[in-house]
Amino acid sequence: MPTRLRAAYDKRIQTGQLSPDPAQHEAIAALSRLSHDLKRRGRFGKVPTVTGVYLWGPPGRGKSMLMDLFFACAPEPRKHRAHFHAFMARVHGLIRQWREGDKTRRKAVFGTHRGDDPIEPVAELIASESRLLCFDELQVTDIADAMLLGRLFDALFERGVVLAVTSNRAPEQLYLHGINRQLFLPFVDRLTQRCEVLQVAGARDWRLDRMAAGRLWFATGDTEFETLWADLLGDEPEEPAQLTVLGRDLMIARTAGGMAWAGFAELCGRALGPQDYLAIAERFHTLFLDAVPVLDPARRDEAKRFVTLVDALYEARARLVVRAAAGPDALYPAGDGAFEFARTASRLHEMTSADWLAQSRD
Template sequence: MSEKLTMPRAIADCTHPGNAPKWARMAGPEQAYNQLVATGGLYPDPAQADAVALLQELHGKLTNYRPGKRGLFGRTAQAPKGLYLWGGVGRGKSLLMDLFYENAPLSPRRRVHFHEFMAETHERIAQWRAMSDSVRKRQPHLVRRAPIDDPLPHVARAAFQSAHLLCFDEFQVTDIADAMILGRFFDWLFRFGAVVVATSNRHPDDLYKDGLNRNVFLPSIDLLKAHMQVHELGAARDYRLDQLTGAKVYHHPLGRAADAAMDTAWERLTMAAQEERDELHVRGRTLLIPRAARGAARVSFTDLCASALGAEDFLTIARTYNTLFMDHIPALSPEKRNEAKRFVTLIDALYEHKTKFVCSADTSPQDLYPKGDGSFEFERTISRLMEMQSAEYLGEEHTHGEVAT
């Protein structure tokens, strides 16, 4: 039994100035955005500029904000409203949030995919429930005015102490377990003074749409709107689609040209953002993703398909990232049937969640696994690999799972 609540690393100084891209070393999101436009990294877009202005305004309000700090007449500082930025696929929401996050004047802070954050939260709740009361009372995040057997206040305080500013990418609620705790959990976060910025493809009013017992979730929507300014990013261009369709997404044969093409596509999609190593949690196990940035992950074929991973691992990856880059897919022989089976399962998971797939391979999809156990099933994978290169597939909205109904 754990004696202490497991917490992710708090990020106060998220990037070393010498390693960060130039736009990450600006005074605020507005300056960084203007620099990207001036250098041709982004097209001028009035809708994006409007969103950046709101982020710059929040940047200014955070400059002197310190949760719990007492000001005039001994009053505790009130947290500024966060921002809920929503709009269609590929409009630049994640990039704009990154511009804000990299130099936000509030620490500690954390940028995390919302699905990953909620998975961590459920894990911490389970840890709290497994503790005895004597162990709970020794926790540094104990909320003394809250019932000791109610995990939500204490887990929320742990999350707040780890990050006063939380930036969530792809905020969606599709799971009934998330829906049932989100309102109370976020109520405690806001009480402690947390500031939240989020990107989403949906207006808050459409969260958990058609979900089971949705009426119970409706107060959660009101809570989010009370603590976050809601702004639609109505940019006309699909920037992610522009980047992916501007170059091939399936590169073969393997060699320097394919490696260079993969590097170019990665840099274009991530806008040279600072990479991090991600840790995904799958039923108590930790799945390491060596390179991740701006909602995309980059792995080798060996990382995923030569390891003892299964459908749950691949579904977690597909839900978490809107784009997966995979380097060095080999031509598969009958002796590599296990690797071929994992690759089939991976592609099925990516296809189910409309995750974009950029890869380098030894040969064309048709010749990747021509014979061996499971080669008949591999025909479906070939078909999907071909479809996943199409403009229609690349324009599909990334999904995180089905709503429980």
């Protein structure tokens, strides 16, 4: 069945951006089927049940690239893409709002105020916003998430929500040695019932090959920074992304799937904190960081934020492309924390190396 997704993928094969890969072809077939099913209309105005897709396999096999293409081409207008941890953070925030809110505040957020159980109003709100949920890197390590997921997704599925998921683990391997895992197993069963499960274990992501073939650290004014972004973007449209952090909205103006482009002033020139940077690192597998200046002692707060941002990206094994006024060792030569900044410079050298790309997350 011809779809926009198939055409976009085939174009990358034809232009040499991708090499033919049987595992990716199978995944594209499943995602194309999902794209087609999302356009179906049920009888008598009912929304039909649509089987989602769950892609799993080792890092670097192109799962995020496939999800990027699928999300850009998916015909469903009410769609949302998020790193799974970011999604669950929002769910816990909504549950807290329901439990702590009075009648007026509940009504303002959820459209209703009745009942003690927050799962139904939270699921109703999420389903009203998005029919298609696309998750990157579904993994479950937190017992609070494990105990919640079964009931939450039962409620979402009852409302016609469809999933497209990437993960490094097969469904039956999720929360493998977790506490009270038997209470989590119904969620695993529901995933396998409501999603077509496919392993993606073929060649490495073409984006890694493209990035490894060039540089990841650029001098101010070097237009190859834009060229690399455009190459990785392909036909995908740029769009703003909204991240919810501790009840606040954090906007990133230029994103495409799991990639983001942001200026130093946007991320480090304003009062963002560790939770903001963790949310960015979790949501995006690749960050293009532009216009990084040489910082003098008067800009120590920006230097500290930059250190926190780099630490978050490092721990998340994210990919980093930088355009800066100097090399890593010369970005903050003197001032409060300059000695400690040497560790950040070392991490920047590591993160813009071919070895880092080989180990970065999908």
